[in-house]
Amino acid sequence: STGQPAYRLSVGDAFLTHAGIDLTASCRADGPPDREALASAARAGGYRVADDDDWSDLFSRILVQSVEPVLGMGRPTILYDYPIHEAALARPCPHDARLAERFELYACGVELANGFGELTDADTQRARFEAAMMERRRRYGANSVYPLDEDFLAALQDMPPASGCALGFDRLVMLAVGAPHIEDVIWTPHP
Structure with missing residues (x-):
């Protein structure tokens, strides 16, 4: 531990700094993100497209190749907004509806935790689920679509504001003991 507080970095700033890409230019508050804008920026930056x-494939490729490996070096980094x-169950940010109240905590280039403010608006959540189902159907066919979870959507109507965070304990142990691979610390028997 360095004793320093965690460094905070927005996803947009991380993409600009570490990949040279203006990610937020391809983000939309309503409707799908602009795949062609991100693909063009990715090609210009030398990424395979x-x-x-x-859009999500490109986002993930750039994040994994250029952003994640440099996060949390020297002190923990909180990647936010x-x-x-990329945040199906998270609330939109009050300052920019293209972004979500989601964060990840990184140390030594490894994601340790993922958290977000819970979306409790059932109508918005339904619209997100339906959009995801349409995309799944487009990519993988009609058999890939499942019914909406109506019980979950009904429960959202009575849910108070909430948030949550999940910690990858195996990842934390891996870093703590200096293991080179997560398989070295998994607590289940190896075949």
Whole structure:
């Protein structure tokens, strides 16, 4: 531990700094993100772009290749303000509806925790689920779509404001003991 407080970095600033890409220019508050804008920026930055890559594929590729490996070096880093399309259950940010109240905590280039403010608006959540189902159907066919979880959507109507955070304990142990691979610390028997 360095004794320093965690460094805070928005996803948009992380993409600009570490990948040279203006990610937020491709984000939309309503409707799907602009795949072509991100694909063009990715190509210009030297990233591989396949014809069947969607916006999320490109986002993940750039994040994994150029952003995550440098996060949390020297002190923990909190990456926050994720694009709304990468936070299916999170509230929109009050300062920018293209972004979500989601964060991840990194140390030594490893994601340790993921948290977000819970979306409790059932109508908005339904619209997100329906959009995700349409995309799944488009990519993988009609058999890939499941019914909406109506019980979950009904429960949202009575849910107070909430948030949560999940810690990857195996990842934390891996870093604490200096293990090179997570498989070295998993607590289940190996075949």
